[in-house]
Amino acid sequence: MTENALILLIEDEPQMRRFLRVTLKSHGYRLVEAATGQEGLAQAATRNPDVVLLDLGLPDMDGLAVIDKLRGWSPVPVIVLSAREQEADKVRALDGGADDYLTKPFGAGELLARIRVALRHRAELQVEGGEPRFVLGNLLVDLEKRQVYLNEQEVHLTPIEYNLLTFLIKHAGKVVTHRQILQAVWGPPYANQTQYLRVYMAQLRRKLEADPARPRFLQNEPGVGYRLKIDGDRS
Amino acid sequence: MTLEGLDREVNSGAEQRQGVSEDPGTHLAAGRQDSAARPRDWALSIGSVALCTAASMVLSSHLTLVDLAMLYLLGIVVAASRTGRGPSLLATALSVASFDFFFVPPYYTFAVSEAKYVLTFAVMFVVYFITSSLTLRVREQSEASRQRERRTSALYNLSRELAQVRNFGRLCAIAVRHIGDLVSRRAAILVPDEKGDLHPAAAGPGLPAPDEKLLSTARRVFDQRKRAGSGAPDHQDAQPLYLPLVAATGTMGVIVVFADPPANRFPQEHIDLLQGLANQVAMALERAMLAEEAQQAQLKAEREALRSTLLSSVSHDLRTPLAAITGAATTLLQHDSLLDQPGRQELTRTVCEEAERLNRIIRNVLDMTRIESGALAVSKEWQSLEEIVGAVLHRLREKSGSRPFTVRIPPDLPLIPFDPLLMEQALTNLVENALKHTPDGTAVELSAAARENEVMVEIADRGAGIKPGDEERVFEKFVHGGGTTGGIGLGLTICRAIIQAHGGSIRAENRPGGGALFRFTLPLGGTPPQVEPEQEQPHDAQQDTNTAS
Numbered sequence: 001m002t003e004n005a006l007i008l009l010i011e012d013e014p015q016m017r018r019f020l021r022v023t024l025k026s027h028g029y030r031l032v033e034a035a036t037g038q039e040g041l042a043q044a045a046t047r048n049p050d051v052v053l054l055d056l057g058l059p060d061m062d063g064l065a066v067i068d069k070l071r072g073w074s075p076v077p078v079i080v081l082s083a084r085e086q087e088a089d090k091v092r093a094l095d096g097g098a099d100d101y102l103t104k105p106f107g108a109g110e111l112l113a114r115i116r117v118a119l120r121h122r123a124e125l126q127v128e129g130g131e132p133r134f135v136l137g138n139l140l141v142d143l144e145k146r147q148v149y150l151n152e153q154e155v156h157l158t159p160i161e162y163n164l165l166t167f168l169i170k171h172a173g174k175v176v177t178h179r180q181i182l183q184a185v186w187g188p189p190y191a192n193q194t195q196y197l198r199v200y201m202a203q204l205r206r207k208l209e210a211d212p213a214r215p216r217f218l219q220n221e222p223g224v225g226y227r228l229k230i231d232g233d234r235s
Numbered sequence: 236m237t238l239e240g241l242d243r244e245v246n247s248g249a250e251q252r253q254g255v256s257e258d259p260g261t262h263l264a265a266g267r268q269d270s271a272a273r274p275r276d277w278a279l280s281i282g283s284v285a286l287c288t289a290a291s292m293v294l295s296s297h298l299t300l301v302d303l304a305m306l307y308l309l310g311i312v313v314a315a316s317r318t319g320r321g322p323s324l325l326a327t328a329l330s331v332a333s334f335d336f337f338f339v340p341p342y343y344t345f346a347v348s349e350a351k352y353v354l355t356f357a358v359m360f361v362v363y364f365i366t367s368s369l370t371l372r373v374r375e376q377s378e379a380s381r382q383r384e385r386r387t388s389a390l391y392n393l394s395r396e397l398a399q400v401r402n403f404g405r406l407c408a409i410a411v412r413h414i415g416d417l418v419s420r421r422a423a424i425l426v427p428d429e430k431g432d433l434h435p436a437a438a439g440p441g442l443p444a445p446d447e448k449l450l451s452t453a454r455r456v457f458d459q460r461k462r463a464g465s466g467a468p469d470h471q472d473a474q475p476l477y478l479p480l481v482a483a484t485g486t487m488g489v490i491v492v493f494a495d496p497p498a499n500r501f502p503q504e505h506i507d508l509l510q511g512l513a514n515q516v517a518m519a520l521e522r523a524m525l526a527e528e529a530q531q532a533q534l535k536a537e538r539e540a541l542r543s544t545l546l547s548s549v550s551h552d553l554r555t556p557l558a559a560i561t562g563a564a565t566t567l568l569q570h571d572s573l574l575d576q577p578g579r580q581e582l583t584r585t586v587c588e589e590a591e592r593l594n595r596i597i598r599n600v601l602d603m604t605r606i607e608s609g610a611l612a613v614s615k616e617w618q619s620l621e622e623i624v625g626a627v628l629h630r631l632r633e634k635s636g637s638r639p640f641t642v643r644i645p646p647d648l649p650l651i652p653f654d655p656l657l658m659e660q661a662l663t664n665l666v667e668n669a670l671k672h673t674p675d676g677t678a679v680e681l682s683a684a685a686r687e688n689e690v691m692v693e694i695a696d697r698g699a700g701i702k703p704g705d706e707e708r709v710f711e712k713f714v715h716g717g718g719t720t721g722g723i724g725l726g727l728t729i730c731r732a733i734i735q736a737h738g739g740s741i742r743a744e745n746r747p748g749g750g751a752l753f754r755f756t757l758p759l760g761g762t763p764p765q766v767e768p769e770q771e772q773p774h775d776a777q778q779d780t781n782t783a784s
Contacts, residue, residue, distance in 0.1 A: 084598065087656060105594055107587075158769050198619045198650055199766045205621075206646060213621050213642040219629065220622040222655040 005119050006030045008049035010040030010066065011081065012059050016104075020053065023108045029115070037061035041069055049076060051118045054098070056082040056089050064089065064096055071097040077118035081106075087223055094177045094224065101175065101224070117173035117230070134169045136217060136230060139208060141169060150208060160185065161204050168218070168228040177225040201226065280322035283310040284329040288337060295338060303338055304359055307331075308366060315367035316374060323367040331360050382504060389417050390511050397519035401526055407437035410490070410516040415439050417512075418505050419495035424480070424516070425453050426488035433457060433489065445491075452477055453489040460486055462510075476501050478513040482521035490516070541607055541712075545600060548713055552596055552723045556589035563589075595667075599725040602660065603712070606732045613657060613736045617650040617763045620683055620690065627662045634667070636675040643682035650763040651690050653737050661733040664726040665694045665753050672751065673698035689739070689756045697750040706743045730755075 007029050011017050017033055024031050032047050034040035037058045044052060052070070056063035067078055077099040082090045090101050099121070100114050134141040140149040146162060148155045157165065163185045168176065178197055182190045190196060201220075205212040219227045287310035291303045298306075307330040314326035335345055339352050347353060393413045400406050407424040414422040423438035425445065433453050435445060445453070456463050456477040464476040476494075480487040490513050494501055501509075563582040566574070574582070605611050621644045628640065669679050677697045684691050701709055708714055710731045713724040727743075734741045734755045741755035 105590070160769050195617045195650060195764045196766050198617065198622070202619055202621065213624050213644055214628050215625050220626045222623055222626050222659040
């Protein structure tokens with residue numbers, strides 16, 4: 001289904017639409033375009049897209065409001081396109097239900113990688129459960145036995161480290177915000193206690209990464225959150 | 236001076252004091268003089284005459300009539316120096332009458348035996364009257380000079396206090412407080428805002444917000460530079476007094492004073508005092524305004540200078556990559572058939588790289604503008620340096636080429652309070668700078684170490700190094716380090732601004748053996764928030780030092 005997935009692009013800049021149209025169509029995606037938030041919401045309701053690409057700087061309504069409305073009736077993955085000046089909006093959009101983001105200017109490789117991840121998560125939502133084993137390079141996580149192997153050697157993780165890793169695996173390839181991780185792993189009272197995240201991520205890097213200062217899997221997105229990197233695309 | 240003239244003088248003096256009496260609750264307490272004579276004054280005047288009469292009775296056998304007349308004169312002087320005009324006049328009349336009644340034959344009757352006594356009485360009356368008037372006048376003058384002194388000292392105190400302040404709002408507050416101490420607490424100063432509308436810059440306690448009528452009167456006073464309201468020539472019944480604050484360059488504002496407690500008029504002396512005060516305040520406000528304008532003008536000039544430098548610099552630096560992009564793209568578009576595959580690749584790569592360069596330049600220009608305009612907001616959070624370095628290296632991994640890039644961050648490096656996005660920017664600029672000035676294949680090293688109250692970070696390369704003497708200059712705006720792939724000469728300036736905004740410092744030096752070293756510090760500033768340890772101790776920690784290429 002991936003190659004014929006339907007993408008809804010909500011973006012007011014014609015040049016951006018042209019670039020995305022050519023790129024996405026050449027990769028076999030079907031595309032619906034909308035220049036305003038209202039139009040985008042209408043298209044989302046009637047065409048039932050597989051992925052939504054949403055520009056945060058729309059002329060008619062706030063991108064955050066579009067996500068809010070959309071989430072009222074649809075779990076469709078949303079990737080927000082934001083400018084560098086919209087860092088705070090980006091995090092709000094992610095906490096408010098967006099699945100991922102791309103900061104303009106971005107390359108085609110990055111865009112396609114995000115779309116692939118979004119489509120895969122959408123597919124996993126439809127098929128309950130998922131793989132009992134997660135393999136990423138020389139890292140293997142047995143989710144049933146709760147065991148982690150690196151280069152076929154078992155690595156001992158504390159319960160929190162393990163929960164942290166499995167939360168990232170659950171969202172593999174996608175960015176997850178500090179708040180989302182803290183709420184899921186430590187619980188809602190810890191939503192702003194980012195120091196926990198810093199300490200435990202450092203521990204996890206030391207156990208799983210060959211070079212903790214240049215992690216291959218556990219990627220940091222400054223000011224936003226973390227991403228478990230899964231494919232070789234540039235991102 | 237004729238008697239008539241004297242009388243007028245005395246009368247006008249009395250009228251002035253009369254004015255004060257209409258406003259008994261004023262705050263110039265020492266200046267209050269109740270010249271509507273109190274019963275005590277009348278008693279004093281009658282008493283002094285009675286005392287003179289009694290003394291004269293006792294002494295009449297030893298004294299001549301002339302001596303007795305002198306005794307009465309003494310009583311008149313005493314009465315005039317202690318009481319007001321009415322009681323003095325009464326004392327004068329009573330003295331002449333008593334003298335006639337008791338000591339001029341026939342005794343105990345107002346009838347006189349000889350005609351010459353009539354002249355005596357007339358002369359006596361005139362002499363007594365003049366004496367008492369003169370005495371009164373001396374008193375009034377000393378009273379007036381005391382008042383002048385008080386006013387001068389009040390104005391002096393005000394001007395001394397005003398001289399120490401440059402802030403518009405605080406100047407107004409000081410003026411209102413002084414008006415409160417001297418005349419009425421119910422005072423306000425209205426000054427024009429940017430749009431020219433008057434609004435209160437300072438107001439006494441409990442004063443209601445100005446209504447439409449007050450504002451329109453104030454507007455008129457402001458425009459016409461004439462005082463209005465109570466005591467003004469054109470007004471009788473208006474409650475507040477409006478005084479324009481007139482300075483050399485224009486009207487600064489309007490003082491509005493309500494009589495406290497409410498009264499129809501202000502006494503002249505208050506109006507004079509307020510007028511003097513208004514002049515002082517106007518001058519102080521003008522001075523503050525001019526100083527503010529001068530400062531604004533200087534800031535504006537600096538901003539303009541930066542803007543024009545940015546513009547000239549940007550227009551050149553933007554054109555170079557744009558020219559490359561346009562050239563490459565038009566070739567691809569128009570002469571595609573003439574290109575072989577490597578040529579096409581080459582041109583496409585040019586477009587990508589130059590677009591990336593444009594992006595970097597624009598990012599730096601925007602950052603610089605934000606820094607220069609003071610809009611650089613640092614939101615610190617306890618962060619891991621390792622993570623930020625990881626993100627920076629990830630972003631720059633393609634530019635690093637085949638340089639051996641060593642990172643040495645001790646695993647026990649404490650969390651540091653910094654703004655993750657700004658620090659990512661600062662580190663990106665430093666690493667980009669190192670990559671830019673070193674040929675592919677040369678080693679770059681990044682290391683960090685915790686010291687007592689700070690963390691020190693070093694980025695070292697083996698490039699050409701810094702021209703001796705330029706170690707400080709490299710951080711200045713628009714200073715290019717040389718080389719052709721250079722940007723706009725803002726990267727290190729931004730880097731320094733970010734480090735300084737975090738309370739740290741940055742230096743550049745040449746390394747022994749060649750190459751440049753940039754070293755910056757970040758203060759640790761307090762202890763990071765506690766992280767409760769997990770029941771189970773983590774283990775399997777890996778090597779702290781990792782080298783990869």
